[in-house]
Amino acid sequence: MEGVELISFQIISSVGTARSCYIEAIQLAKENNTKEAYNKLKEGETYFNEGHHAHSQLIQQEAAGGRIEFSIILMHAEDQLMSAEAFRIIAEEFIEVYKKMK
16 A cells, blocks of 8 residues: 555544544543543544644645545545544534533
């Protein structure tokens, strides 16, 4: 495995872990453990940034004139990236809501 396929799997792995962290953050906030929820959010952000960086490599490659072959794996990676970003936003909102309810 190499090239776009490898980068796609790096994106999927990183942002999948980030999304799991964001879901855990919501669960921690629900249990009134706000401090740990924020820590889990921060951990998720680290993984998300890894995936975003890998995605940026592909964008830079194409911007430099390189050809990026379309594939279902790449499409899935981009979908997972967007999904993780949405979960981050939702997690941030849930943490604030649970904090106010406390």
